[in-house]
């Protein structure tokens with residue numbers, strides 16, 4: 001009690017994530033950033049986003065990593081950096097038990113991120129949702145359509161600067 | 176004034192108007208369309224189930240708009256759903272009634288300001304006869320709303336429009352507070 005964060009001994013989870021990151025870093029070098037060793041959800045960023053699918057496959061199939069399960073994939077808007085991104089929560093479910101998060105960023109206008117729908121099936125609909133809400137494209141996605149909004153909806157509702165359209169098929173939208 | 180309130184005498188003859196008989200028949204078997212849109216639908220289902228038992232009023236849900244007299248818009252109408260609601264409404268045979276249940280359907284409810292995807296009131300797309308406030312309204316409120324629809328049907332006559340019937344209903348409206356007070360006093364006295 002009373003300890004500052006630095007004095008808390010690192011949890012097993014962070015130590016496991018560090019080991020995971022080392023394996024990935026050995027293989028992909030500066031395509032990945034340093035590990036952020038926060039105690040809640042350690043994460044690293046993919047700096048060379050064209051390598052994201054290879055990294056994902058490696059993380060799924062390497063016997064030391066075995067990330068068999070994608071728990072979530074969320075979109076994020078970073079207006080100050082003029083970027084969009086995704087955050088993937090991965091877990092080695094029922095095998096090695098470790099967890100880690102991976103971030104991938106792309107340009108705000110016309111940004112493209114490689115799709116990992118073929119690596120984890122979960123990513124299929126999650127990527128469609130991120131596309132629906134933020135508007136980044138996922139190259140190689142089998143069926144990249146809007147998933148929640150109507151297909152002819154204008155704009156991407158979860159962007160920070162989103163302005164709702166006035167009418168939809170002749171029906172007034174705002175209050 | 177229900178038709179059966181007038182006791183049928185031993186000669187089995189009853190004199191009434193055609194309007195009365197028709198209205199009585201229609202209001203005693205209101206068939207709503209069985210569909211719900213969000214959390215309010217749960218409360219509507221509870222009203223249909225055994226505790227509140229809507230069937231005692233002759234109300235039970237139908238699976239097709241073509242067999243329904245009443246549309247209970249129970250819940251959040253999204254922009255995507257709005258066009259379907261219009262289509263379902265158009266598929267219902269006339270005379271048809273619309274009951275808007277809950278804040279969402281009345282005016283957008285909690286999505287009034289920031290819900291880009293929610294229609295701010297179903298009366299923007301179809302005419303609504305009765306609004307039931309609440310988030311969600313309790314089954315008692317829904318039953319109250321349904322009884323308002325029945326009252327509206329009672330006001331109808333051959334040759335008058337829905338708007339006129341609604342106006343008649345408004346003029347004849349009684350304050351339920353007084354009735355409740357009277358009933359309470361009666362209960363204490365007895």
Ligand code: SF4
Pocket residue numbers: 213214215216249250251276277278279280284285309310311312
């Ligand atoms: S009014 Fe409230 S309970 Fe009803 S659908 Fe809207 S949010 Fe749900």
